[in-house]
Amino acid sequence: MSSASPSTFNEVATKTPPLDHVTEMLCEALELPKGTLTGNETLTDIKGWDSLAVLNFMAQVDKSMGITLSSDKILVCQTVRDLAMLLK
Amino acid sequence: MKAAIRAIEYHLPEDVLSSAQLAAEFPDWPVDKIEQKTGIQERHIANAHECSSDLAVAAARKLFESGECQPADVDYILLCTQTPDYFLPSTACLLQERLGVPTSAGALDFNLGCSGFIYGLSLAQGLIETDQARRVLLLTAETYSKFIHPLDKSVRTIFGDAAAATLIEAVEGDGKPYIGPFVFGTDGRGAQNLIVATGGMRTPRSADTGIVREAESGNWRSQDNLFVDGPKVFEFTLRVIPNCVAGLLDKAQKAMDDVDNFIFHQANQFMLEHLRAKMGIPLARFSLALSRCGNTVSSSIPIAMKKGREAAQIQSDSLIMLVGFGVGYSWGATLVRWS
Numbered sequence: 001m002s003s004a005s006p007s008t009f010n011e012v013a014t015k016t017p018p019l020d021h022v023t024e025m026l027c028e029a030l031e032l033p034k035g036t037l038t039g040n041e042t043l044t045d046i047k048g049w050d051s052l053a054v055l056n057f058m059a060q061v062d063k064s065m066g067i068t069l070s071s072d073k074i075l076v077c078q079t080v081r082d083l084a085m086l087l088k
Numbered sequence: 089m090k091a092a093i094r095a096i097e098y099h100l101p102e103d104v105l106s107s108a109q110l111a112a113e114f115p116d117w118p119v120d121k122i123e124q125k126t127g128i129q130e131r132h133i134a135n136a137h138e139c140s141s142d143l144a145v146a147a148a149r150k151l152f153e154s155g156e157c158q159p160a161d162v163d164y165i166l167l168c169t170q171t172p173d174y175f176l177p178s179t180a181c182l183l184q185e186r187l188g189v190p191t192s193a194g195a196l197d198f199n200l201g202c203s204g205f206i207y208g209l210s211l212a213q214g215l216i217e218t219d220q221a222r223r224v225l226l227l228t229a230e231t232y233s234k235f236i237h238p239l240d241k242s243v244r245t246i247f248g249d250a251a252a253a254t255l256i257e258a259v260e261g262d263g264k265p266y267i268g269p270f271v272f273g274t275d276g277r278g279a280q281n282l283i284v285a286t287g288g289m290r291t292p293r294s295a296d297t298g299i300v301r302e303a304e305s306g307n308w309r310s311q312d313n314l315f316v317d318g319p320k321v322f323e324f325t326l327r328v329i330p331n332c333v334a335g336l337l338d339k340a341q342k343a344m345d346d347v348d349n350f351i352f353h354q355a356n357q358f359m360l361e362h363l364r365a366k367m368g369i370p371l372a373r374f375s376l377a378l379s380r381c382g383n384t385v386s387s388s389i390p391i392a393m394k395k396g397r398e399a400a401q402i403q404s405d406s407l408i409m410l411v412g413f414g415v416g417y418s419w420g421a422t423l424v425r426w427s
Contacts, residue, residue: 050305051242052125054319058326059362068326071319 022084025064029056039080061087089258091216091224092266093209093426094157096394097150098252099143100132100381105244114241116306122245127357131248131382133233140169140229141179143251145186148227151253152187157223159188162255164221165195166211168204168228168386170415171235172197183227194221201282202353202414204228204386205254206270206422209410212256213267226254228386232314235284237300239308243316246356248382252390270422271335278324278417281317324417325359330367333411336421344369347423348406349396353413354378354388375401385414393426402426 023037111119167180180195212224229251286297297311377392396402413419
């Protein structure tokens with residue numbers, strides 16, 4: 001995985017991300033310092049997890065992995081691990 | 089004969105809703121952060137007595153005052169609005185009378201939102217190039233603010249009211265197209281994700297539909313208000329717009345580098361910037377023109393074109409890509425040269 005922004009999203013890798021990549025993208029989406037989340041959290045317990053955060057997370061995943069996530073599928077996720085499962 | 093864009097003018101209502109006002113109303117709402125994300129500092133809001141027709145009249149009068157054409161020269165009015173003055177008659181008929189356009193002119197309303205300007209150009213080109221009209225006045229006018237609940241900060245932050253008047257006329261061609269080709273798209277499965285659900289024949293407004301309830305993230309609205317499912321609309325744009333742009337380039341036999349200016353519907357900066365980066369469009373060739381007016385629905389593209397021309401970002405004979413997308417879902421894209 002790479003934290004550098006590709007010039008276009010076509011250049012991104014599409015392999016399944018490990019949990020720490022998901023937490024990294026989630027921290028970015030929620031504007032939390034890197035490493036704040038462990039991956040064991042329940043989403044509703046995370047301050048700032050709202051529709052704007054969902055948008056930001058979708059943008060992060062699209063940018064980083066070239067995957068367009070379904071917002072419906074994100075909204076049924078209860079935990080950070082559930083989010084990671086979406087990216088398998 | 090070929091159809092070409094001759095002139096664009098726009099009008100914003102006088103009343104302004106600034107981010108500072110929103111911050112005062114919603115102390116817990118991180119307005120600075122939202123402003124940074126949306127790219128919107130202020131929106132103009134129609135007053136209680138100001139309708140879409142009033143905004144359209146003001147925009148059209150600016151066009152006439154510019155000397156580009158006179159009301160007597162117009163032989164067709166196309167009005168794109170989702171906030172008409174009445175169910176019937178068509179607001180375009182009222183505009184014919186108010187603007188002093190000859191009674192020999194055709195006039196019709198069409199109901200589209202953020203894709204409306206593209207479809208309006210397509211209709212105007214069709215009318216002109218089949219010799220049904222010579223000067224089409226394409227008006228786009230919206231007062232979405234009238235649909236928005238005052239406590240729904242999510243959409244109040246985004247939308248502004250506006251109208252634009254675009255003159256499309258018949259010209260002798262120079263061999264190159266002035267407007268076109270076009271690509272279109274429609275997906276009614278997204279209808280419920282950007283909707284005012286009541287007030288039509290399916291669900292008339294009633295005491296029940298007017299009950300205001302708390303929705304997501306502390307926003308309040310009733311069924312009579314505008315509802316936008318932000319994540320779903322974002323997902324739609326990610327899935328559709330890159331393909332729409334590629335499809336247009338393919339149809340026109342052009343490459344990204346052939347296009348001088350990209351003007352997308354000015355939805356919000358977050359979405360635009362993401363799409364721009366996703367498609368690798370250079371910032372210098374990509375319009376952002378919503379900081380002082382917000383998302384003005386079908387007027388956002390002509391406003392951005394006019395601002396781009398005024399700022400000399402759009403040169404005479406520039407090849408401009410226009411991309412509209414939103415409520416419906418409906419989308420469309422075209423290439424224009426505005427000489």
